Amino acid sequence: MSTLVESAPGYRAGHTLPLRVEAVRQLKRRRTLVMAGVLAALPLILIAAFAIGGTPDGRDGGRVTLMDTATASGANFAATCLFVSAGFLLVVPVALFCGDTVASEASWSSLRYLLAAPVPRARLLWSKLAVALGFSAAAMVLLPLVALMAGTLAYGWGPLKLPTGGSLDTGDTLPRIGLVVAFIFVSQLVTAGLAFWLSTKTDAPLGAVGGAVGLTIIGNVLDAVTALGGWRDVLPAHWQFAWINALQPQLEWNGMVKGAAVSVTYALVMFALAFRNFSRKDIVS
Numbered sequence: 207m208s209t210l211v212e213s214a215p216g217y218r219a220g221h222t223l224p225l226r227v228e229a230v231r232q233l234k235r236r237r238t239l240v241m242a243g244v245l246a247a248l249p250l251i252l253i254a255a256f257a258i259g260g261t262p263d264g265r266d267g268g269r270v271t272l273m274d275t276a277t278a279s280g281a282n283f284a285a286t287c288l289f290v291s292a293g294f295l296l297v298v299p300v301a302l303f304c305g306d307t308v309a310s311e312a313s314w315s316s317l318r319y320l321l322a323a324p325v326p327r328a329r330l331l332w333s334k335l336a337v338a339l340g341f342s343a344a345a346m347v348l349l350p351l352v353a354l355m356a357g358t359l360a361y362g363w364g365p366l367k368l369p370t371g372g373s374l375d376t377g378d379t380l381p382r383i384g385l386v387v388a389f390i391f392v393s394q395l396v397t398a399g400l401a402f403w404l405s406t407k408t409d410a411p412l413g414a415v416g417g418a419v420g421l422t423i424i425g426n427v428l429d430a431v432t433a434l435g436g437w438r439d440v441l442p443a444h445w446q447f448a449w450i451n452a453l454q455p456q457l458e459w460n461g462m463v464k465g466a467a468v469s470v471t472y473a474l475v476m477f478a479l480a481f482r483n484f485s486r487k488d489i490v491s
Contacts, residue, residue, distance in 0.1 A: 283357025305401030399476025
């Protein structure tokens with residue numbers, strides 16, 4: 207059958223299921239619009255909370271935190287939004303977009319028809335993974351972008367005031383925030399890999415999404431167990447806030463490089479398992 211298809215006039219395996227088609231399909235999904243609305247609403251909710259509760263001035267033992275500088279400028283507000291959302295909120299869209307890829311097609315009983323089109327299995331997975339990662343990256347950008355615009359309107363534009371004292375030059379502010387967003391995206395590749403792998407293992411989208419979120423939470427819990435000592439260094443959760451080093455007068459790369467290496471390694475393993483599993487899976491739905 208595959209030989210007949212490959213020899214059919216005009217058939218090109220690489221032209222099946224174009225990325226733009228898959229992207230439009232995912233963009234029109236209700237969960238995509240809801241997720242975008244939630245991420246865009248968070249900065250507005252925080253601004254309203256600060257307006258009601260007053261300027262944050264809480265101090266922990268005299269130590270100024272990033273939250274204490276939230277209203278210093280639009281840049282500070284954007285950094286604060288990333289700080290409060292990186293641990294969990296930004297995990298959800300990644301798990302949702304990557305875990306709802308193959309499993310949703312299986313739950314709709316449309317997966318076998320896609321493969322019968324015929325779309326090669328590897329091509330189908332690559333298209334869905336690329337679009338899922340693209341939407342995940344867009345979610346990472348949407349939150350700080352809305353926060354930066356809303357924060358600038360509410361608190362004005364200015365240099366990024368550092369919790370450790372001093373501030374970054376205005377010209378360095380946006381590149382540093384961009385670096386923070388890039389690192390958060392890389393650190394979330396572990397969740398993306400878990401969700402994508404689980405999506406090839408189950409026909410229940412919620413199972414894949416919930417499983418990825420649950421395993422990410424377990425990683426955070428394990429990282430809090432100080433008795434593990436050096437073993438925590440191999441946990442992706444241990445490095446998820448290493449981007450704080452980018453908000454220093456002198457940029458420090460050590461923690462971010464280690465965190466990125468750990469995340470990419472786990473992600474590549476998970477993606478490889480997903481392709482291996484899907485290539486051998488009997489598609490009946």
